[in-house]
Amino acid sequence: MRLRGTVSALTVLSLVCAPVAAQDAAPGLNTYAMPGLVEMPDAGSLARDDLAYSLSVFRNTIRHGVAYQLTDRLTFGLRYNLSYFPTSDGKAFGSEDNFDRSFGLHYRLLNEGTYRPALAVGINDLLGTGRFESEYLVATKSLPGGVTATAGLGWGRLASAGGFSNPLADVFSGLSDRDALGDNNTIGEFNSPQWFQGDAALFGGVAWQATDTLRLAVERSSDAYPLEDGRAFDVRSQYNFGAQYALSDRATLGAAWLYGSEAAVTFSYQINPNEPRNPSGLETAPPPVVVRSAVAADAARPAAADLPAIRAETAARLDEIGIVLHGLTVGDGVARVEIENREYQRSAQAVGRTARVLTAMLPAQVARFDIVLIADALPVSSTQISRADLETYQYAYDNAWAMQTRSARGDAVPGTDPLPGLYPRFTYALSPYVAPSFFDPDAPLRVSAGVALSAEWEPLAGLTFGGVVRKPLLGNLDDATRESTSVLPRVRSEAYLYDKADPALERLTGAYNFRPAPRVYARINAGLLESMFGGVAGEVLWYPSGSRFAMGVEVAHVVQRGFDQDFSFRDYEVTTGHVSGYWDMGAGYHSQLDVGRYLAGDTGATLTVKREFENGWSLGLFATLTDVPFDDFGEGSFDKGVMLTVPVGWVTGQSTRATSDFTLRPVQRDGGARLNLDGRLYDAVRAETAVELDDGWGRFWR
Incomplete structure (x- = not known):
């Protein structure tokens, strides 16, 4: 049955709502870490640059979500959903358990006005299996007494309950049909051919900010959980009820009753890189200027x-x-x-x-x-x-x-x-390390912890010999047993075999840095370059100190190391190299394009875009496309991921250049894999350039 006039449901709020100004309170997060009610989205947004994490747990389901407010209107989301399907003999975990990764976008089209609701559009499961593939258009309006009302129209998975013929098909006939959920499983590819196609369904609800710390919500969900109903849990109702209690201005603890059958516990934590955890002043005071007349x-x-x-x-x-x-x-x-x-x-x-x-x-x-x-x-x-x-x-x-x-x-x-x-000089450090591994199909999180001994000897300026040895003490990183099925040279997909090395000689190199010409930097290094490859590498970087542009060339000939991370080698070797362009776009945005040959012999390009904050935080995305067909690449279709850098000083309030760096990939495969070289020139010199001095000049007198 076709439901005429359904699209007008999104504008009903603007016709009947009382004239109430938009609320300043931060929006609640749904179980996908996006602005929303309980499970459904609303039209709100996080504060600019907010970074949010959420954890939701209910029967046979664990869901992790991360959201970042990229602009005032655009929210970027990353989700990791773990669905467990008990076997017929009652075992808690079965062979059909599903660990699903996906990206999503939420864009606020209209701000809330006196009579007009906020309006947002969203797409879920942009790069994933299609298991949660859905799109939505949603409106939210503030009402008296701390109440907000939300109504939306969903497609895909968000039309699996109460669906009706797509009203957009009245205008665009090609939007009337859609593949069944789960049939479009080109893992890692954009699922764009089905956006806003097929049946649609209404969802909505009401949220009440009862006190400064307590938020209550009720919603009607349009998600029937068609792939989980009767297997992971039972869907008996489309109504969900939730409560969220603010433990602090960052942390929220919640509880919910979902789909008439399941109790859920939620936790979320929000931070903003522009807001330090500690006030300034923990660093030492600067020395005074001594006037010559003294x-x-x-x-x-x-x-x-x-x-x-x-x-x-x-x-x-x-x-x-x-x-x-x-x-x-x-x-x-x-x-x-x-x-x-x-x-x-x-x-x-x-x-x-x-x-x-x-x-x-x-x-x-x-x-x-x-x-x-x-x-x-x-x-x-x-x-x-x-x-x-x-x-x-x-x-x-x-x-x-x-x-x-x-x-x-x-x-x-x-x-x-x-x-x-000053030379020669010798430095060393003995420190703990934690090495996590995410998204293993057999275990969502693996980790290794232990101690690392690092040392460097500089006999003269520019010449450095150094290495790192790790001794694992605990963890399950070495328990991985899933064998690689890659049809490419296995330059990364057998990393789990290297993780079993105990102890591991991670790096042992000699490097020489020099300046062959004005505005030009060069570097040669040789030895055990990283945990999986050894050889010789050279790099030249053209980078005028006052420029926001730089270009570099890197070439390396490497041999694959033995699994024990000792001095043994395997029978695979390759010449790899890239031409790289770097652009400081201003306002904290940076981009990098690398074009060349990768470790598996494939050729292509990697694009990286990141946002850097004044205090050292950075958040970035990267994607690599090479001449490897998606089917040959395997799960994920192409290499991509998220990069996060957290400055230690942001946490401690003290002066330090130390950072904690994280790279999250949905899956690590062999296509598009680069060497993990230590000390690449652009990263080494950029912080000392004239452009960076100007950008940070406000701290000259600090």
Whole structure:
């Protein structure tokens, strides 16, 4: 039966709702980690840049969800649903258990007005098996007393209960039919051919913010759970009831009664990278600017002729604040000072603190400081600062702006010898490690934990020998037994065999960094390059310090290592390499395009786009397409994933450049696989460039 006029249901709220302004309270999250009621979506959005995680547990079902508010209107979602189907003999886990990964998008088309509801459109299961494939159009309106009402129209899985003929087919006849749910299982491909096709169904509900911490919701769901009903649990009703209690401004605990048969427990946690967990001020105070007119200070300074004493005392003072003095020369009223920033997330802060120290350490006749940032022994950028400006503007209201406009930043050139005694130098660390593995079809989460010993020896500037050895102590990462079925060279799909190494010599290399020409950086490294490959690699990077563009070329010839991660090798070798383009797009957005040959011998390109925040957080997406057919690639169809970087200082409130980095792939296969090289040039030098100095100049006086 065709239901005429159904689309108008989405506008009913705008005709009958009282004129109530939009609520400022954060929207609730449904069981898919998206703005919603209980299971159904609503038209709300998270706050800009909010990152939310949710966990929902009910009978034979565990669902993890992550959502990120990419823009004011666009929400990106990643879901991992675990459905367990007990076997006929009553065993808790069966061979038909399903662990499903998928992406989704939610876009707010209209903001809520005095009479008009907010309106949003969404697509679920963009890149997955199609198990949760659905689309929706939904409206939400605020009512008096903290109540919000929602009505929506769903397609696909969201039309599996109470479905009727698609009203859009009256206009577009091609939208009338749709494959049965689960028939479109091209894993990892966009399921676009079926968007907004087939039957449609209504869903909706009401939410009430009863108190500042308690939210109640009731909804009618249009999801009949056709692939789970009678197997994982029983669907007896389409009505769901939920309650969410805010444990804090970040964490929420919830309970729900689902589909007339199942109790559910939910938990969600929201953070915003722009809002640090700790206030500023936990880092040490900067040293003062010492004005040359201070007679007592002048008397305490070493004489200009006593350069060794100046170097030694300056190195000691900088070391106290987490900065390594790499080189220092004085001549013609100018001091060239090369530093390595080991502590500050923004290098402008390291430059500012270095300049303060220099005012106390250098003779009065030195009128200008040329502060050069060094990365992996490579001079990257130069900041020229007038000493008089430091003395004049240290207490000015607009002191950061004043120093930025009066100083000059640009490319650095080699020319200063390292401090006597700086090389050779040896460093080591013994630290715990945790190595998780996600989305294994046999176990959703595997993990290995233990201790890692890392060491580096630098006999001279630019030349480094280093390695990492890991000793697993506990975990189940080495329990994986699923054999690879790849038809490609098994460059990654047998990673589970490498995970069994105990101990594991993860890396043992020699590397040499140098600058062959202005604005050009180069690197050669050889040895056991990563856990699965050893060989020789070379890289050249063209990167003007004041540019937002860079280009690089990397070539490597590698041999596959033995499974024990020792000094043995297997009989597979390959020459791999890429031409890479890097673009700082501004406003914290960065993109990278790599074109070339991958480890399995396939050729193609990888596109990476990420958002970086002022405090060091970053969140990115990447996708690789090569000449490997989707069927040959296997599950996932092509390589793709999400990258997340969390700065340790954001958690502790203290100055540190340390980060925790995570890469989530739906599945790791052999197509589109690159070497995991340590110390790639663009990542090594970018933070020290003139562009990055300008972007972070607000921390110059911190």
